[in-house]
Amino acid sequence: xxxxxxxxxxxxxxxxxxxxxxTDNPVTKAENVFEDFEWVLGDWININTETRSFEHWEKSNDxxxxxxxxxxxxxxxxxxxxxKMYEENGTLNLYVExxxxxxxxVVFTQKQDATHPFTFENPRNEFPSQIVxxxxxxxxxxxxxxxxxxSVPQKQEFYFVRxxx
Numbered sequence: 001x002x003x004x005x006x007x008x009x010x011x012x013x014x015x016x017x018x019x020x021x022x023t024d025n026p027v028t029k030a031e032n033v034f035e036d037f038e039w040v041l042g043d044w045i046n047i048n049t050e051t052r053s054f055e056h057w058e059k060s061n062d063x064x065x066x067x068x069x070x071x072x073x074x075x076x077x078x079x080x081x082x083x084k085m086y087e088e089n090g091t092l093n094l095y096v097e098x099x100x101x102x103x104x105x106v107v108f109t110q111k112q113d114a115t116h117p118f119t120f121e122n123p124r125n126e127f128p129s130q131i132v133x134x135x136x137x138x139x140x141x142x143x144x145x146x147x148x149x150x151s152v153p154q155k156q157e158f159y160f161v162r163x164x165x
Contacts, residue, residue, distance in 0.1 A: 092109070
């Protein structure tokens with residue numbers, strides 16, 4: 001009996017120390033890719049003198065991050081877009097589609113050498129050619145879009161605060 005217990009303990013020890021290569025679970029791998037961006041999840045609001053903007057970010061079933069954004073002037077919708085951050089062939093992409101009469105989908109890729117991880121760009125798109133989100137303080141987003149309109153550099157900034165539930 002004593003030998004049997006020692007055998008089981010050795011078998012357990014041998015299997016627990018076994019060095020084996022595991023294949024990555026696609027969902028786990030996707031979740032790790034987006035780990036640096038999870039601070040953006042939730043509801044955000046930006047109110048200024050002319051408009052109110054709302055953004056909602058959530059994790060989708062496939063592990064990507066999806067969002068919708070809407071801007072209102074009084075009760076009228078002046079801008080609405082849907083976004084999806086996804087990984088494809090080792091590259092993070094941000095798909096942005098304007099909702100409405102003139103949908104204009106554009107895919108931006110993550111800029112690797114940027115100061116902020118949430119920097120996506122598409123130099124072929126005149127405006128915006130760059131989208132940046134930063135988290136300067138907990139519960140705050142400073143975002144901007146930049147590019148060119150009629151060959152003139154432009155930048156629009158947005159300051160969001162987290163909507164508390």
